[in-house]
Amino acid sequence: MIETNVIKDKAAQANGLWNRVGDQTNPSRWNGEKWRSFVDHLNSRGVIVHEALPDVSVFVSDAGGLALGMPHGIVRPFSADEIAEVLKAAQIYAVPVTTRGGGLTTEGESVAFGGLLLDMSSMNRVLAVDPVNLTVRTEAGIYWHQLAETLRQDGLDYLSAPLNLTSSVGGTLGVGGIDINSPRLGCSADQCLALKVVTPTGEIIECSTTENSALMERVLLGYGQFGVIVEATLKIRLFTPIIMKYFYYSSLRTAMEDLKYIAHEDAADYSGILTIMDRAINLLVAFDSDEREKEFNLRWRRHLRGYGEASFGLRMAGYYLLHPWKFREAAYLIGRRLTLFPEFWKPEYMHKGKIVDRTVVFSRAVWKFWGGRKMVIPDLAASEEKFIEAVERGNQVCRKYFRHYTLYCVGIKLFNSRERYEMSCIPPDAGDIAFGCEFEPMLRDTDYSRDYLQSFKNEIYDIGVDMGLSYYRFGGMMKGYIRKAFGDDLVDKHLALKQQADPAMILNRDVIF
């Protein structure tokens, strides 16, 4: 017989016996208590719960591929009412509910460690497009590429969305969403005008900046803690092909300084840095119109210190001739250049030197060259002042762990000090603009243990704690870092709000609290 009650639930660590090393980021599986009663309750109200192994096992992990967990069952809702039924019952039976859109999280935020998983991808209709006021009302389970497809029919476009485009609108609004136009437009969540939300207790509430605005501010960038986003009204714009330009650097610092300069001057409609390790740094800028490009060429281009491709190629050739023992690295750079870059000017997506649809081009390239069975993309979000140091420190960690990796840096415009920014991916000390950097090893077919990859991520995240930064991760799982990053007072304030809104603590409970 196993003795029971040998270990009481009193945590020595929480009593401050030594420095906090983090929290449980890999949650314990929920024990299934009252699951059957919960399912019976839902069935009696016409909600179908899928429990068969083939149904639930497809959700065993997320895009990160490291966190493992299996829901007891899943619901594919088709209405806010159905979600309300689920959440009301979940409060009664204390069953954890995890929401999932595209499952594009990397730290297990959309993985259910037991309990019910709400597969929001079933709610994927575009409800109304207003080409006059330039807004769209859509169900929140829709993926960005589906939304783009619908908008294109009317010559319209979304404002900003994560480049992978298989994340859902609802999931993105809950965590941020960064595009290469974020230095001008802010994160995707800042494009949102109104929401329909089902609260953790099952109330269906419309909210906007004028109606139930407090809830709106809680839900946007709220890590799914304060409600399930069912519908969203987003700002949109007229669709335009874009003109891309590339500048090449061998110094990461110089490239970052130029990126900051471009963001500050509002010199381009799109800007970002993509690197091949810290050897070949590509600062890309793009424009929605010929006028903007012309203005850039006249006013700002001469201030940038990047090279054109040919002269950069010559410099690199010189470098590797002097460092012949690094021939493997040189071969990798050349191979990457030959295979990756043509993706951005494929003739079928170009017209008169412009990329006709960045949605297709970027998302194709992202999945083809950065995607993989496992996606390890720890990131840091920093104020302008701390940005360069944060990236340089992160770069050293990448060097230590991997031979091949990419850094992706982009600015994020902030709109005053919105309530939603508090305890979010937005760094607490950022002014008008924040900067983020993703540190992505090129895993491809190589096999690393989860443990090794976790150590790498921890070292990146520790930089954030050390420097007082934040994290703009795909899903915003900050559970292991949130108290270290934001301090107990702020976290406890939000925890109290969460406990008030979600008495049984059932909704996405393992994400940050």
Added chain:
Amino acid sequence: MKTDKAIAVDVLIVGASLAASAAAKRLVDAGLDVVALERRTLPRDKVCSGILSPRGHRFLVENFGPLPEETLHNPVSCRGVTFHFPSMISIPMDFDGGPTPHLHRKFSDYWTITQSGVTIHDNTTFLELEDTGKGVLIRARKEGREIRYTARFVIGADGPRSAVTKALYPDYQKSIPWFMVGQKFQKIIACPLDSDYFHFWFHPGLGHYTWSHERNAQQIVGVGFPAGGNLHTMHANVEKYLEEKHGVKLEPAERLEGCTHNFGPSLINRYIFGKGNVLITGQAAGFFNMLAEGMSCALHSGAIAGEAIVEAMQRNRPVQEVYRTLIASEVRRCTDQWNPVKIIFGNPHEADFKTAFGKLSRKEKVTVIRDLVDFLKIYAPYNWGRQILSQSCIRLLRGEYPSNRWL
């Protein structure tokens, strides 16, 4: 013996210690049906210093949550390690990232295995297994009654004297050197040794592994030596030395505990990872950090064994191939601790020896190096030196330790 119908599971783990818990955690999370066999009644005692490395501490918290009070001895934490040398030079080093817990293995192991969510069959002794290629048939015994299991995979996480290893490789355990490690618990009359630290002596006259630290108002004095030696004689020698040289005065021992360890495979990259559908992990596989801290690599290697099975099932790949690929990172981490190239040019340990060493005067540095060389000479009979050097060179050139030395 009467037998019942075989119990069918996805994975059977032999052992219920930290490696078993970590493996179970990965497997249960992935929705697999897993049973852990433990020959004793849980919770059970375990001979161990209980001083966990920072990496192990982090793993425990990230995977199992904040440590309950019952899982800790007093003092509840350890600040670092102090090295003592025959020349009476002492070098204290704090652990990277702050103090680490002083685990009460009886309850910490029980806590982790129950937290993992695995089904525990304690009081059940593993007897033998047969790998059919498609799965494994296992025989075990509980209270005189035979129990049979069928599993797709088996993980042997049953410590240095692993019964699973013996079942797979009957002659292996006879082929490696064994060390006896014993510790006595004595009430303190006077002890100038800093109770915040784990103390270790590089002294060839004391033993191959000599340590002391405080636990629950008693001082533990421990010594390790080749199996076959006399613990009481060795221990008396250490106790006398500590009294004469460090002023440690202790009452007669109240309790004695000891066990044998397979100290060696991790130094020379001779791990044993199993075959077919049977994986060996933790200390059974040979993982042992420097200073004989086996808990952190048990946790990490156990987790990798679990991950390998999930990966093999998801991708329909041979489990041994997956395991041996994934475990390479833990091999690097563990064997790097003994690698002179890494020690000189890197920092493979979780306490900064190089910085502490750098604070010594030039004369003291020379003395410490001389003491270290004298100490290492007692390991000469095992012929590990040449193997460590060759493995270090391969690591330098290829970035990996060769896997062809693994069993």
